[in-house]
Amino acid sequence: MESDLAGADSFPSRRPRYHRILLKLSGEALIGSQPFGIDIKTIEYICNQIKEIKELGLEIGIVVGGGNIFRGLSAAQLNMDRVTADNMGMLSTVINSLALQDKLEQLGIFTRVMTAINIESFAEPYIRRRAIRHVEKGRIVILAAGTGNPYFTTDTAAALRALEIDAEVLIKATRVDGVYSADPNKDSSATFYQRLNYMEVVQRELAVMDLTSITLCKDNKIPIIVFNLNTHGNLKKVVLGEEVGTYIS
Numbered sequence: 001m002e003s004d005l006a007g008a009d010s011f012p013s014r015r016p017r018y019h020r021i022l023l024k025l026s027g028e029a030l031i032g033s034q035p036f037g038i039d040i041k042t043i044e045y046i047c048n049q050i051k052e053i054k055e056l057g058l059e060i061g062i063v064v065g066g067g068n069i070f071r072g073l074s075a076a077q078l079n080m081d082r083v084t085a086d087n088m089g090m091l092s093t094v095i096n097s098l099a100l101q102d103k104l105e106q107l108g109i110f111t112r113v114m115t116a117i118n119i120e121s122f123a124e125p126y127i128r129r130r131a132i133r134h135v136e137k138g139r140i141v142i143l144a145a146g147t148g149n150p151y152f153t154t155d156t157a158a159a160l161r162a163l164e165i166d167a168e169v170l171i172k173a174t175r176v177d178g179v180y181s182a183d184p185n186k187d188s189s190a191t192f193y194q195r196l197n198y199m200e201v202v203q204r205e206l207a208v209m210d211l212t213s214i215t216l217c218k219d220n221k222i223p224i225i226v227f228n229l230n231t232h233g234n235l236k237k238v239v240l241g242e243e244v245g246t247y248i249s
Contacts, residue, residue, distance in 0.1 A: 017241035020059040020135060022162035023050070024155065024172040027067035027096055029229055036068055038099050046173075047103040049235045050140070054109055058239060059135040061165050062142045063158040064100060066092025086150035090117060093154060097144035098122065110139045116148030116157070128164045135165060152212070159213040163220050170222055171238055172209065173229035178246030179208050196248045208248070217248075224248040 029046065032039025054060060069092035070085075094115055101111045112134045113123035124130070126143060134141045146157040155172075162170045176183075180190040181204070193206075198218035201208055208214070208226055217224055227234050227245030237244045 014240060016053070016056045016058055016239045018058065018168045018239055020061075020165065020167050021053075021239065022061045022063065022158060022165065022167040022170050023235075024158040024170060025062060025064040025096075025100075025229075026154075026174070027065035027069060027071075027092065029068075029173055029175070030064075030096055030099070031068045038068065038096065043099055043103045045232075046229065047100065047107055047109075049229070049232070050104065051107050051109060052236050053239050054140065056236075056239065059138070060140045061131070061135060061161060061167060062097075062100065062140060063146075063154055063161055064093055064096045064142065064144070065154040066090070066096055068092075069095060083150040090145040090148070093146060094119065094122065094144045097142040100142055104140060110137075111142060112139050113142045113144055116143075116145040131161075132165055141165070153210050155209040155213040156216070159209070159216040159222070162222055163216065167222070170217060170224045171235075172224060172226045173235070174226055175228065175230055177228045177231075178226050179206055179248070181206070183207075193246050194243070196246060198248060201248060208246075214248075221249075 025046070030038050030042055032042035050060070066089050070088050097113045101113050104111050114126040114131055115123045116126050118125060123144060131141050131143070143157070143161045146152055146154050147160060158170055158172070176185070177192060179193045179196060182190040184190045198214055201214055202211065209224070225238055225245055225247055227238050229235065234244050
């Protein structure tokens with residue numbers, strides 16, 4: 001991976017390092033200052049950043065979570081049937097995906113929402129070859145409903161879809177600057193990691209993504225970049241290859 005990282009501080013042409021990316025957004029990223037739900041100004045902020053990188057010529061897939069509306073695992077811990085709870089969580093990701101699509105298209109960007117579950121009145125069914133064709137044609141593909149199966153997180157869905165659409169990198173947007181040894185919002189002594197390998201994430205039990213998603217990326221050599229979406233311009237810096245966030249390879 002050293003060759004991939006070489007020259008990270010020098011980008012005279014300002015060309016993106018990557019051709020095709022998978023961007024993972026948490027549902028919580030859409031909340032803004034609200035306790036739950038979707039904040040329109042936050043959606044606009046995120047979509048304007050996505051527009052910036054789209055204008056660089058990138059091919060983009062997006063996976064968005066649903067935790068701002070309903071989190072299946074949390075509901076299961078409150079004695080709800082886990083499968084039912086996860087199904088409800090999948091539907092939440094569809095709501096978020098439609099909100100992103102609406103705002104991106106207001107910005108003049110062609111999009112497609114594709115879902116892992118059948119709701120063809122709202123979105124296309126996810127078919128791998130069709131998804132690749134969409135991104136090749138310059139459309140942003142928003143991949144909703146996780147993997148379509150209970151017990152799998154949207155982080156795992158992001159890793160899986162990154163593999164399936166041949167993305168070169170999985171970029172995970174968060175509300176902190178990258179990966180820390182503990183939650184920096186709760187522990188001021190938490191250590192920031194600029195570079196990690198997959199096994200360090202597993203062995204140190206770092207709360208980046210779940211074990212299944214890390215293993216998928218490790219086995220298929222897809223790097224992961226974790227960065228702070230709340231800092232304007234960070235997403236563009238990431239795709240240009242600048243030293244932003246944490247690089248896992």
